[in-house]
Amino acid sequence: MLQIIRQDLNIIARFIEPGTKVLDLGCGDGLLLDMLKRTKNVIPYGIEISEDRIIKCLEKGIPVFHGDMDKGLEDYHDKSFDYVILSQTLQAIKKPFLVINEMLRVGKKCIVSIPNFGYFGIRFNLLFKGKMPRTRYLPYNWYDTPDIHNLTIRDFYEFCRKFRIRIVKKIFLKNINGKAVSMPVWPNLFSNVGIFLNTRHQEKKGKRYFKGAEHETDDR
Amino acid sequence: MTGGKGISPCLLKKFILKNDFNQLKFHIMRKSSAGLVKTQYYTFAAPPNGMRLESGKRLGPITLAYETYGELNTDRSNAILILHALSGDAHAAGRHSSHDRKPGWWDTMIGPGKAFDTRKFFVICSNVIGGCMGSTGPESIDPRTKKPYALRFPVITISDMVQAQKHLIDHLGIKKLFSLSGGSMGGMQVLQWTLSYPDMVRSAIPIATAPYLSAQAIAFDEVGRQAIISDPNWQQGQYYHSARKPAKGLAVARMIGHITYLSEESMHKKFGRRLQNKEKFSYRFLTDFQVESYLHYQGDSFVKRFDPNSYLYITKAMDYFDISRGYRSLDHAFRNAKAKYLAISFTSDWLFPSSASREIVNALQNNYKDVSYVEIRSSYGHDSFLLESAVQTNVIKKFLDHLLREI
Structure with missing residues (x-):
């Protein structure tokens, strides 16, 4: 688990230009930002909801904001960051559309990594055991999981198409014997993790997709 | 307290044999606290020049009361300045004598091994001008008239308080403060310090504070001031040589203040609807409820230690505070800030709510x-x-420790 997450962070780091401003949503104990600060000399900011993890960030000297990203990023100016990162968290967010929309507003680019629910192990689990799958990446029971919006790589493609989000780069990872290796073949079936670099599609009738979007963000 | 661990069994036996529990208590206290401390005074800004205030008036001479805990290191780089709230004073930690019932107002945070660790840092707590706790204020003698200033004392602002403290820090020979911290009005001073003297501050920890006082908070302050001013004993502030002092007015002001310092939940937990030393209502306008008794006690004990005119001056300084004054916007105000900031707020604080701290943080x-x-x-x-020291300590410690490693 740790191995592949570190690998995940390494790849995210590869997407990022040196000396840029980076906002990490759900930055955890600041591992990624600390690495980016040291190796790429970025200006790091984290948003984190857990007090314990905030204290870990303070230990590392990573600037961290105690907040809930589900409440949006309304206090941040448009395009005030070069990159906004959401690592392995999209599936645990109450309003994924709202958050991605905000990420694309606040950041020039955004990086999203998702655990792939379409992975064949998970499909087999459900098909043959008839139970909600539990894997190394999604280790929870159905009743205590924070992952309320599980998705597959194909779901994410559809999401991006529907809301006119451009995928600039993508990388898929598969865990083999504790090592994360790139899995470009049939990623929706064979990869555990997908990492995407996104931007907003430049288009004149930009407002159009907001109409559908309002639906998506309704509290139900 | 963890201080007891430091005591040796041999010493413990000695104390017990001599049946000297007061000594023992004192010894334990000293291990974990700043120990015995003394308030010091620094006087500057001699007339006729004095110090120029934000209002354009001049004040001098100025005395500042302050205390220090811990040792200043040789390159004078480990100083932390602590700033107090409305009714606070320079006595932040330790005790003035072994008979003192209570230690300084932030003793839970300042001392060996505490958030502001006096084994690592030289901690200074400075009083404010306009106050009545040893620094120059309306109660002080005006050198021109040889009488207390009373309302002739110029109206001061938070930035005037900070300017005076800068004289003190210069006097102590400190070029750059390692950190600055304070809650409420202390937090306002922290913010002002970082903008008035950006090159003198490495880091800043504003706690439970705001970039400007809200209309609601100004309203509460004004009710407090009116309580004092409408007390017939106030006598236009000229009560220093009179037998009548506006004690009732100040007590009411303090009672209102205290309501704003608590939360609905904490009041409910602390008092509920419980009656004070009685089973039945009195059906008269006496103290029936515990919460009434508490407020009376807070009001009466405040009167013994605080000057009503100081209350007027200091609340006015808070009302005037707006860190973005003179700038295009709040964002613009922080453009030249150089310190590393750690802002802390509390979920149940409605006088200086989290949203106010977030405004500061977002601007930064x-x-x-x-x-x-x-x-x-x-x-x-x-x-x-003042009360939630465990998490606060952890957060501040980690922040300061990282800064120490960075040097």
Whole structure:
């Protein structure tokens, strides 16, 4: 688990230009930002909801904001960051559309990594055991999981198409014997993790997709 | 307290054999606290020049009361300045004598091994001008008239308080403060310090504070001031040589203040609807409820230690405070800030709510300054910064420790 997450962070780091401003949503104990600060000399900011993890960030000297990203990023100016990162968290967010929309507003680019629910192990689990799958990446029971919006790589493609989000780069990872290796073949079936670099599609009738979007963000 | 661990069994036996529990208590206290301390005074800004205030008036001479804990290191780089709230004083930690019942107002945070660790840092707590706790204020003698200033004392602002403290820090030979911290009005001074003297501050920890006082908070301050002013004993502030003092007015002001320092939840937990030393209502306008008794006690004990005119001056200084005054916007105000910031707020604080701290943090972030923000869960309301020491200690310690490693 740790191995592949570190690998995940390494790849995210590869997407990022040196000396840029980076906002990490759900930055955890600041591992990624600390690495980016040291190796790429970025200006790091984290948003984190857990007090314990905030204290870990303070230990590392990573600037961290105690907040809930589900409440949006309304206090941040448009395009005030070069990159906004959401690592392995999209599936645990109450309003994924709202958050991605905000990420694309606040950041020039955004990086999203998702655990792939379409992975064949998970499909087999459900098909043959008839139970909600539990894997190394999604280790929870159905009743205590924070992952309320599980998705597959194909779901994410559809999401991006529907809301006119451009995928600039993508990388898929598969865990083999504790090592994360790139899995470009049939990623929706064979990869555990997908990492995407996104931007907003430049288009004149930009407002159009907001109409559908309002639906998506309704509290139900 | 963890201080007891430091005591040796041999010493313990000695104390017990001599049946000297007071000594033992004192010894334990000394291990974990700043120990015996003394308030010091620094006088500057001699007339006729004095110090120029924000209002354009001049004040001098000025005396500042302050205390220090711990040792200043040889390159004078380990100094932390602590700033107090409305009714606070320079006595932040330790005790003035072994008979003192209570230690300084932030003793839970300042001392060996505490958040502001006196084994590592030289901690200074400075009083404010306008106050009545040893620094120059309306109670002080005006050198021109040889009588107390009373209302002839010029109206001061938070930035005047900070300017005076800068004289003190210069006097102590400190070029750059390692950190600055304070809650409420202390937090306002912290923010003002970082903008008035950006090159003198390495880091800043504003706690339970705001970039400007809200209309609601100004309203409460005004009710407090009116309570004092409408007390017939106030006598236009000229009560210093009179037998009548506006004690009732000040007590009412303090009672109102105290309501704003607590939260609905903490009041409910502390008092509920319980009656004070009685089973039945009195059906007269006497003290029936515990909460009434508490407020009376707070009001009466405040009168013994605080000057009503100082209350007028200091609340006015808070009302005037707006860190963005003179700038285009709040974002613009923090453009030249150089310190690393750690802002702390408390969930149940409605006088200086978390949203106010977030405004500060967002303005700093919009300037790409190094700033962290923690909202601590607490039910004590605005008073949390004085009471909620465990999490606060952890957060501040980690922040300061990282800065120490960075040097």
